[in-house]
Amino acid sequence: MSQNNNYIYYGAKCNTAELETFIRHTLMTNEQIEVKNGRKTPICIWGEHGIGKTQTVELYAEKNGYKFAYIAPAQFEEMGDLLGMPKISASDTMPERTHFVTPDWVPREEGPGILLIDDVNRADDRILRGIMQLLQNYELISWKLPAKWHIILTANPDGGDYSVTPMDFAMLTRMMHITLTFDVKRWALWAEGQGIDQRGISFVLTYPEVVTGERTTPRTLVQFFENICNIKDLKKDLGLVKMLADASLDTTTVTSFMSFINHDLAKLIAPEEITDTKDFVKEVYERVKGVVEQQTKRVDILSVICTRLVNYLNVSKQKFSKHQIDNVKAFLNMDFLPNDMRLIAAQDLVASENKSIKDALFTDPKLGKLLLGKM
Secondary structure (H helix, E strand, O other): OOOOOOOEOOOEEEOHHHHHHHHHHHHHHHHHHHHOOOOOOOEEEEOOOOOOHHHHHHHHHHHOOOEEEEEOHHHOOOOHHHHOEEEEEOOOOOOOEEEEEOOOOOOOOOOOEEEEEOOHHHOOHHHHHHHHHHHHHOEOOOOEOOOOEEEEEEEOOEOOOOOOOOOOHHHHOOOEEEEEOOOHHHHHHHHHHHOOOHHHHHHHHHOHHHOOOOOOOHHHHHHHHHHHOOOOOOOOOHHHHHHHHHHHOOHHHHHHHHHHHHOOHHHOOOHHHHHHOOOHHHHHHHHHHHHHOOOOOOHHHHHHHHHHHHHHHHHOOOOOOHHHHHHHHHHHOOOOOOHHHHHHHHHHHHOOOOHHHHHHHHHOHHHHHHHHOOO
């Protein structure tokens, strides 16, 4: 994903897997600090638009059993949206006084939970200054976060063409910072698990450079792929496909996708076709070799097919039969598969949670020797 040289980021750059590790460790540390009545530290995730910052946090909360609350302070027009609205009350024993009615988005139940403050630096400067106390003490003058709640923020980088409010060091030093970047292999693994159109996954793996961070982002690509998933023959409906692409993506990406279709790359063999074939040589070996072994060997295409197969095996919840595993081994042993690609694929599969595939790779003479030689 292209990076504007003027953009200002904070913290280490990472992919989604590394971000989840960072979140897990930081929240665990905060929980230990809270038990000692210490001061917890919020996390701020920086990154360009459409890269998956918000979704990563939402999925993390869902997978790990955290309650979840969300606010977008750019939508706040006045401090009352943050603090709550004032109300005058009185009783027989107390004179009239003003107190604040807590906003309905504020969590009431004890956690563990995550409050996501999304696109924080798109808020007005006055709102930003109001949030500072929340980041410091996990409370405002009018309300307090319940026990075991954590604060995570997302932000777009400063110093470029984003319409953001700069944060000063008084605010920045109240948080831990990390920057999410686009990793095509991690995205493809996620997309495989989400059931994204396989032609779209193959396209991004073939042309990762098209994810420019301008109009073409992981988010807009998914929007486009969802709109073409019901079009069975992309080449036959090319006019409609181009209109849908123009509606979501930048011109360079649209041109690349049209080329992808016209060269029949959208018809690349699918992982299921490799695992389930009854005639590996005819239906897989010869077919893949015919696509790859051209005047200039298309190692890029072979890499796409290989990556998709590995991702499919890693995210699939089905139990693979001996026949399916034998097909996987046959694929990895193809004579025109470069040895470095064979090794990377085998290592990725061994690192997966599928024990049957792990054992099968180590018992295969060629693959086992390759893996043991690198351990």
